[in-house]
Amino acid sequence: MAENMSGAANVSQEREITPFERLMIVRNKNRPTIRDYIPLIFTDFFELHGDRFYGDDGAILGGIGRLEGTPVTIIAEVKGRDIYENKASNFAMPHPEGYRKALRLAHQAEKFHRPVICFIDTPGAFCGVEAEKRGQGEAIARSLAEFMTLKTPVISLVLGEGGSGGALALGVCDELAMLENASYSVISPRGFASILWKDPSREEEACGIMRITSHDALSLGICEEIIPEPEGGAHNDPETTAENIAEFLVKTLNKKMAKDIDVLLNERYNKFRKIGEFME
Amino acid sequence: MLEDLFKMVTTRFNGDEKNETKEFRCPRCQNSCGADELQKNMWVCPECGYHARMNARDRIAITCDKGTFKEYDKDMQTANPIDFPGYEEKIGAMQEKTGLTEAVVTGECTIHGEPCIIGVMDSHFMMASMGSVVGEKITRAFERAAEKKLPLILFTASGGARMQEGLVSLMQMAKTSGAAARLSEAGVLYITVLTDPTTGGVTASFASLGDIIIAEPKVLVGFAGRRVIEGTIKQRLPEDFQSAEFLLENGFVDFICERKSMRRTIAHLIRLHRPPVKSSAETSPTEKSSDTSSSESTSKTPKERPASKENDDNTGSSGNASNAGNANSVGKSDSAGKSDRSDKPGKSEGIFGAHKNKPGKGAGKNG
Numbered sequence: 001m002a003e004n005m006s007g008a009a010n011v012s013q014e015r016e017i018t019p020f021e022r023l024m025i026v027r028n029k030n031r032p033t034i035r036d037y038i039p040l041i042f043t044d045f046f047e048l049h050g051d052r053f054y055g056d057d058g059a060i061l062g063g064i065g066r067l068e069g070t071p072v073t074i075i076a077e078v079k080g081r082d083i084y085e086n087k088a089s090n091f092a093m094p095h096p097e098g099y100r101k102a103l104r105l106a107h108q109a110e111k112f113h114r115p116v117i118c119f120i121d122t123p124g125a126f127c128g129v130e131a132e133k134r135g136q137g138e139a140i141a142r143s144l145a146e147f148m149t150l151k152t153p154v155i156s157l158v159l160g161e162g163g164s165g166g167a168l169a170l171g172v173c174d175e176l177a178m179l180e181n182a183s184y185s186v187i188s189p190r191g192f193a194s195i196l197w198k199d200p201s202r203e204e205e206a207c208g209i210m211r212i213t214s215h216d217a218l219s220l221g222i223c224e225e226i227i228p229e230p231e232g233g234a235h236n237d238p239e240t241t242a243e244n245i246a247e248f249l250v251k252t253l254n255k256k257m258a259k260d261i262d263v264l265l266n267e268r269y270n271k272f273r274k275i276g277e278f279m280e
Numbered sequence: 281m282l283e284d285l286f287k288m289v290t291t292r293f294n295g296d297e298k299n300e301t302k303e304f305r306c307p308r309c310q311n312s313c314g315a316d317e318l319q320k321n322m323w324v325c326p327e328c329g330y331h332a333r334m335n336a337r338d339r340i341a342i343t344c345d346k347g348t349f350k351e352y353d354k355d356m357q358t359a360n361p362i363d364f365p366g367y368e369e370k371i372g373a374m375q376e377k378t379g380l381t382e383a384v385v386t387g388e389c390t391i392h393g394e395p396c397i398i399g400v401m402d403s404h405f406m407m408a409s410m411g412s413v414v415g416e417k418i419t420r421a422f423e424r425a426a427e428k429k430l431p432l433i434l435f436t437a438s439g440g441a442r443m444q445e446g447l448v449s450l451m452q453m454a455k456t457s458g459a460a461a462r463l464s465e466a467g468v469l470y471i472t473v474l475t476d477p478t479t480g481g482v483t484a485s486f487a488s489l490g491d492i493i494i495a496e497p498k499v500l501v502g503f504a505g506r507r508v509i510e511g512t513i514k515q516r517l518p519e520d521f522q523s524a525e526f527l528l529e530n531g532f533v534d535f536i537c538e539r540k541s542m543r544r545t546i547a548h549l550i551r552l553h554r555p556p557v558k559s560s561a562e563t564s565p566t567e568k569s570s571d572t573s574s575s576e577s578t579s580k581t582p583k584e585r586p587a588s589k590e591n592d593d594n595t596g597s598s599g600n601a602s603n604a605g606n607a608n609s610v611g612k613s614d615s616a617g618k619s620d621r622s623d624k625p626g627k628s629e630g631i632f633g634a635h636k637n638k639p640g641k642g643a644g645k646n647g
Contacts, residue, residue: 125503125504127503127504128512129509129517132502132522135530136484137487137502137503138488138532140485141457141483141484141485141487141488141489142488144453144484144485145458145460146461148457148461148462164450164481165441165450168453168454171454172457172458184447185446185447185450186450186481187443192443209364210362211362212446216362220361220362220448268458269458272451272455273419275451275455276361276411276416276452277359278356278358279356280356280357
């Protein structure tokens with residue numbers, strides 16, 4: 001995937017790392033999760049639970065904290081660091097009530113003029129009987145529509161895997177950043193290989209053509225910034241990674257909070273409105 | 281999560297793909313009938329009432345008033361945003377096979393005289409997956425509806441996001457949903473009609489955002505593919521899982537409507553959303569409909585409850601079984617509002633009242 005990465009000047013051009021290798025870095029057991037980053041980036045963090053309709057989804061964490069003194073709402077998909085955490089967070093695969101909790105907290109943020117910061121880190125929304133019964137599709141759709149018109153700044157950041165609609169539900173934002181090794185894709189590479197070639201084992205090959213890396217997302221105009229990771233991946237130095245994330249968030253929030261809300265909403269709409277290639 | 285979705289929908293419903301020219305084998309009840317018979321029955325299985333897939337051209341023909349459909353963005357064609365190998369060839373082959381340029385047709389028309397904007401997705405074109413063109417045409421339909429203050433009616437069908445456009449197709453979900461949100465803010469009516477099959481990224485975006493969500497009987501509607509879920513839970517799922525009836529039961533569609541009554545139902549809903557006309561008598565003149573151009577139209581006003589006529593339209597065994605959900609829901613509201621029904625017949629009852637005449641089967645089915 002030798003792509004012309006214009007605009008990614010701040011990222012060292014590590015040609016040797018293939019998209020599949022990046023995916024392996026992201027899936028490293030020791031990769032920091034949102035629970036590692038929160039104490040490194042935010043202060044005064046309070047976790048808030050529940051969607052007020054059905055339950056509390058452990059796959060999505062929500063709460064309020066301060067970013068360099070400014071109160072912000074934090075919404076994040078939660079990967080577990082061990083089997084117990086993963087059981088509690090369903091391996092970061094949210095159910096509809098997770099997205100409804102996210103939306104509840106987003107509207108709360110809107111009410112109190114707090115910016116929203118979303119952290120994306122999921123293989124995808126959960127696929128199961130209960131998820132269908134409770135309207136997984138509707139929950140995601142509602143998220144997409146209501147984040148688009150949410151009258152407060154929204155910044156999203158892909159920490160690890162950004163899988164499909166389950167990731168996009170937290171990805172309708174004013175500015176999207178990705179950690180350098182993070183991926184963002186329409187479907188998991190495995191699913192892609194399974195659908196198109198009827199052979200899930202061709203995952204690595206799928207990574208090669210799907211254009212799922214942060215650099216791809218940047219060149220497609222879908223992500224605005226790549227946040228550098230220490231050599232070998234974020235797990236080698238979570239503190240530095242957290243500093244890089246915080247630096248991006250502070251800079252971007254200041255920029256977005258200075259804008260008139262109508263301007264911000266128009267820009268958000270147009271950020272997505274312009275995506276797509278066609279001929280007339 | 282969309283794993284197997286394409287495979288599933290094509291194998292499970294292969295019946296109507298192949299046999300368009302000769303014979304239709306119903307994927308629900310496995311009964312066969314001739315293609316002519318199926319077409320005469322509006323592509324509804326005469327045995328079980330399954331509402332089979334239709335192409336966009338036929339759908340427009342049975343939905344819009346004759347000669348009123350004006351297509352938007354007719355020549356829009358997809359590029360190859362992620363340089364996917366073989367994508368252009370695939371699109372070319374689909375265009376040749378279907379006579380369509382892409383998986384959705386949008387335009388303006390009248391339905392029973394009511395002007396509206398309409399979009400029809402066609403599952404014969406790459407399972408109506410959503411890529412750049414589908415996303416753009418749907419978004420423009422939303423924007424035009426907002427601009428012209430015309431109701432928008434979308435007939436959805438899709439296998440989900442289009443793999444061959446990668447992340448760009450995923451973003452069409454955000455783009456279309458954002459446009460839907462704006463239309464909602466503009467106060468314009470948006471109706472979705474879920475047809476077979478509506479799944480994946482389309483379910484998780486604009487299809488689920490209608491002010492009113494209608495489904496055709498027995499169609500497949502869901503987010504994740506059946507096989508994926510079966511793989512997760514290691515169990516076979518019941519036959520009606522992710523059916524229109526399943527969605528109704530779980531509260532995700534407003535009602536199920538037969539194809540035969542779809543035109544009329546949509547027109548009534550549009551009229552119900554017209555801004556009230558001031559200083560007119562209680563029998564509102566807005567109901568003076570211009571149904572003239574419709575082939576099936578029988579002159580009627582919603583006030584004279586057209587129960588018997590509806591019945592005529594709904595004859596056939598299909599009606600009873602497949603309307604179970606609808607009949608049931610009407611039944612409830614019916615008994616609740618019985619007392620005031622006699623003196624002031626509500627308009628909404630006029631539309632659905634027909635099903636009251638045959639509550640036996642409907643109620644039994646659901647109970």
